[in-house]
Amino acid sequence: QTAVQIYGSFDGGLRQTTNVDAAGNSRLSMGSTGTYNSNRIGFKGVEDLGGGMNGHFTLETGFNTGTGALNNATNQLFERTAAVGLGFGANSLDLGRQYTVAFKTIAAYDPFSYKYPGIALAVPATAGTRYNNDIQYTGTFGPVTARAEYALGEVAGDRTAGSNRAIGVNYANGPLALGGAYTQRFGDAPTDFRTKHWTVGGAYKFGPARLAVGYADQKAETAAGIDTTNKWYWVGLNYAISPAVEITPAFYRQKQGGGTGASGAATSLEGKKDLYMLSVTYAFSKRTNFYALIDQSRLDNALRVGGNAAANQDRQRDIAVGINHLF
Amino acid sequence: QTAVQIYGSFDGGLRQTTNVDAAGNSRLSMGSTGTYNSNRIGFKGVEDLGGGMNGHFTLETGFNTGTGALNNATNQLFERTAAVGLGFGANSLDLGRQYTVAFKTIAAYDPFSYKYPGIALAVPATAGTRYNNDIQYTGTFGPVTARAEYALGEVAGDRTAGSNRAIGVNYANGPLALGGAYTQRFGDAPTDFRTKHWTVGGAYKFGPARLAVGYADQKAETAAGIDTTNKWYWVGLNYAISPAVEITPAFYRQKQGGGTGASGAATSLEGKKDLYMLSVTYAFSKRTNFYALIDQSRLDNALRVGGNAAANQDRQRDIAVGINHLF
Amino acid sequence: QTAVQIYGSFDGGLRQTTNVDAAGNSRLSMGSTGTYNSNRIGFKGVEDLGGGMNGHFTLETGFNTGTGALNNATNQLFERTAAVGLGFGANSLDLGRQYTVAFKTIAAYDPFSYKYPGIALAVPATAGTRYNNDIQYTGTFGPVTARAEYALGEVAGDRTAGSNRAIGVNYANGPLALGGAYTQRFGDAPTDFRTKHWTVGGAYKFGPARLAVGYADQKAETAAGIDTTNKWYWVGLNYAISPAVEITPAFYRQKQGGGTGASGAATSLEGKKDLYMLSVTYAFSKRTNFYALIDQSRLDNALRVGGNAAANQDRQRDIAVGINHLF
Incomplete structure (x- = not known):
């Protein structure tokens, strides 16, 4: 088995937005999938196959700072990336x-x-x-x-x-x-x-x-x-x-x-x-x-x-x- | 990148509960998000920022022993904790x-x-x-x-x-x-x-x-x-x-x-x-x-x-x- | 805490299937939870309890190559396996x-x-x-x-x-x-x-x-x-x-x-x-x-x-x- 790398980004902050509704109200919020940088936790790995070739993959999940919710409501656990590939040089x-x-x-x-x-x-x-x-x-x-x-x-x-x-x-x-x-x-x-x-x-x-x-x-x-x-x-x-x-x-x-x-x-x-x-x-x-x-x-x-x-x-x-x- | 720590708790057992309905029936069950201790798998890390300061985060998921299901039906992947913070001493x-x-x-x-x-x-x-x-x-x-x-x-x-x-x-x-x-x-x-x-x-x-x-x-x-x-x-x-x-x-x-x-x-x-x-x-x-x-x-x-x-x-x-x- | 092992399988490919509907059409697809081998990412660990005894667990998630979606729509995050046990010799x-x-x-x-x-x-x-x-x-x-x-x-x-x-x-x-x-x-x-x-x-x-x-x-x-x-x-x-x-x-x-x-x-x-x-x-x-x-x-x-x-x-x-x- 390989050493899978876990990586991610977690953004926590406050945002005040004006005029969010017809009455012109402002809203103060924390909940967001990342205001400065998109929240993510990912798993990735690379296997050297020799001769300049490699196998690699990435699985990456997005989430909401304020609630811990997945970044989508359509069941896409690895909505941010789910890809596998081969490298040749x-x-x-x-x-x-x-x-x-x-x-x-x-x-x-x-x-x-x-x-x-x-x-x-x-x-x-x-x-x-x-x-x-x-x-x-x-x-x-x-x-x-x-x-x-x-x-x-x-x-x-x-x-x-x-x-x-x-x-x-x-x-x-x-x-x-x-x-x-x-x-x-x-x-x-x-x-x-x-x-x-x-x-x-x-x-x-x-x-x-x-x-x-x-x-x-x-x-x-x-x-x-x-x-x-x-x-x-x-x-x-x-x-x-x-x-x-x-x-x-x-x-x-x-x-x-x-x-x-x-x-x-x-x-x-x-x-x-x-x-x-x-x-x-x-x-x-x-x-x-x-x-x-x-x-x-x-x-x-x-x-x-x-x-x-x-x-x-x-x-x-x-x-x-x-x-x-x-x- | 940091060394992210994976941690958790997994509870497996049986529970017999009496009088669960109007007829006074008992139910034997295994499915639970943890009878003795809440089931969880989490990812956490701390980064030393120097001068007694640190950056840290926790992402924690709850799940059901009997089914493997997430501990909620509202899409909250990290329902147990999703927090990021700074430490000062x-x-x-x-x-x-x-x-x-x-x-x-x-x-x-x-x-x-x-x-x-x-x-x-x-x-x-x-x-x-x-x-x-x-x-x-x-x-x-x-x-x-x-x-x-x-x-x-x-x-x-x-x-x-x-x-x-x-x-x-x-x-x-x-x-x-x-x-x-x-x-x-x-x-x-x-x-x-x-x-x-x-x-x-x-x-x-x-x-x-x-x-x-x-x-x-x-x-x-x-x-x-x-x-x-x-x-x-x-x-x-x-x-x-x-x-x-x-x-x-x-x-x-x-x-x-x-x-x-x-x-x-x-x-x-x-x-x-x-x-x-x-x-x-x-x-x-x-x-x-x-x-x-x-x-x-x-x-x-x-x-x-x-x-x-x-x-x-x-x-x-x-x-x-x-x-x-x-x- | 223990060393939790992360493991998995990721399948990426194309599949052409004939006669998928009444009109006899073919469909070319990538989306699948694994054509050759079921896609999974899992977390497992074993703790030696001495005397030939051990505690062990597995949590395993399935996902779709084409979309990154969870392998089910019923909230079962660890649908592939969520089991904890004791070994005795x-x-x-x-x-x-x-x-x-x-x-x-x-x-x-x-x-x-x-x-x-x-x-x-x-x-x-x-x-x-x-x-x-x-x-x-x-x-x-x-x-x-x-x-x-x-x-x-x-x-x-x-x-x-x-x-x-x-x-x-x-x-x-x-x-x-x-x-x-x-x-x-x-x-x-x-x-x-x-x-x-x-x-x-x-x-x-x-x-x-x-x-x-x-x-x-x-x-x-x-x-x-x-x-x-x-x-x-x-x-x-x-x-x-x-x-x-x-x-x-x-x-x-x-x-x-x-x-x-x-x-x-x-x-x-x-x-x-x-x-x-x-x-x-x-x-x-x-x-x-x-x-x-x-x-x-x-x-x-x-x-x-x-x-x-x-x-x-x-x-x-x-x-x-x-x-x-x-x-």
Whole structure:
């Protein structure tokens, strides 16, 4: 038997969010699957098979700080990752539930590298964070990492329905990181509605700072023959004031279009979200830090809290403080 | 990465309970989340941050011996504990789902130290065993341990609704242990009904024996403007016949009042429960023991098996034997 | 505290199955709790208690490769095994959810030793793979292993309802392995319908080959006063072409009888299934292998895909390839 490694991340803190309902109330909360970093406990292992080959696996569970609950209500014990694979030198072939190609590609140019996962916008929903039944290839060629995936839909008689396909590439050389990915997703049979998503971005390090910018674009066919479009832009700066203290201002914008009504009508999907974030972290150690975040959203039309109704909130602010402990 | 410690307790045995239904039938069962000691498997770790400071966490799952099922049907994977915290010398601040202050306080003067958790009465239901979204402080000052907690209700616009607050103190010096705690709990908005609970007790060791006595008192506002009152008294003696064998006789009484009807009426909450327990344990090692329990309850009115109806059972007896294995 | 061992098996692959619906469609799938070997992650430990005695436990979780989901929707976190026991020399007494006596007995003469668990037929459904609330004795006497179990029904006032009882014996000496088991199961109160199941079989090793043959027979009372009968026959040959490569051809037949209608009628349970399997495995190491399977079923009447309706499929073929990684 092997030495299985147990690892994880546990985030505990408080978050105050304004305008959470039509009355404009605020809510103070602790319950979360991780405000700064997603909570997880995982089991992983690698077996050297000789000749540059290895067998490896990861099983990773997400949970809620405030309640200890699993991070989903659909019985997915290892919802965060359940994948097994073979490595061949700098290549790997992995099967199971795992992060998408688009997610891994964007990681290189998200200002927060996916911290504040429930707040920041860098992984647009429809490109997906993870796929079920995913066959994924990763190959590293010098500064280039290339990825391709095909996630089965498992529909009888229709290999397109429910499937997801993507390719992505990252380039990392010294201070420079670039990346781009293209994803196609297909809805349920028999219509197999198609969503197309692409993203591109980069980051550059200079001294104690790192600047990251990104863009993502998506066009989704929807049930009533309507396309919904989304564009996301983001830019952020990590600045290390000292070895222990880092501040990160960042800005994200989402513009959504589509729907059948005029802008602001209940049937319109048109909307805009502008998100301003400012984070400070203090590292007690490499594994434990303190974080503080303030963010402000401005929301238009369909992207307001609660949607198009005029009474709904068009602004929201979070203040969050807590600690994150890696194990 | 750290060395995560895996630990737990696994209880396997048989329990025969009389008068489990209106016909007076008995039931023989194995399925239980632990008859002598609650079943659990947990993961915990501590990281030394220097200067007397540490980061620490616990994730603990409960399960059923007979079926392997999770100890709850509400998806709470780490229902027993999910808490992360920082230690500062003899002080600790912990966030998450965790044991309540009242529970930890009473542990010092429960005859069974919470063994036989489904049978003994020392942790009255409404003071709670654990809270979600709990912020808890623990400080040790020589023989005194002080605790305070505030568990968020997370209700928008109402920080009282659903919240829980408690303070407690324990004193331990040589053979003597004393403790007391006060708890306030608040129900759902908009009524925020309040429950007040306090407890006090102590234990004293003399030679191979330890005597423990305790009292708890609770007054709960209920929906129809009715207060329900409960008082619990208990006393027990642990006696080590030999290093491996211990017997524990104990007595618990619960007196309940309230409701709108006369005593014995369906709408009355008045009732009484007297519980006599006698346990014997034999330690194969520090980690594995054999246990045997016989207990007898006398139940009046609303506390009868099934409640006030005259046909319901006013006595119940358990005989339980099994092994408990710690890992 | 003890050193808890973490162990498991993770299977990732693809399976193409024909005739999965009335239209005769095929389905390509990855999602599975393990095609070649059941997916699991487990925690186990043994404590030496001295004098030939030990305490031991196992907690084992099953999961789906494609989704990371738990292997059941009924909250059974340790559905695969949750058992604690004491060992006394070559004897063991175990309590909890665990493999049945019949299952353990047949393991000695199933050609695949329970590989391809969702495809091969060697563990007939009603004798059960595991029981809840099971008390099981195992004793080894030279070449003989004897087992007996009683799984509680936990029904008040009726110790027969829902209970399961079985005895089994295995003989293993040099190249020869033999076994047989008898099981009685009882349904819900008040009828306590009884199922009787027995099985016998053996295996013989000669050089690089092992031949395994088995038989199982079952008669089940059903709700309408109807007996359903089943007979299973199987034979298979494992042949090691080289130390790393093994091929296994096997044949399984199930014959079912019962129901109230004539053969082929909707109310008839009469049916037959013939299953031809051919598996090849290549071992990268002792822990990681590649597998490929082709199998073909011929199905008659009530055992057709979808049952008795004439339109339903009477043939089905699987092609499966993948890797299995033990940890």
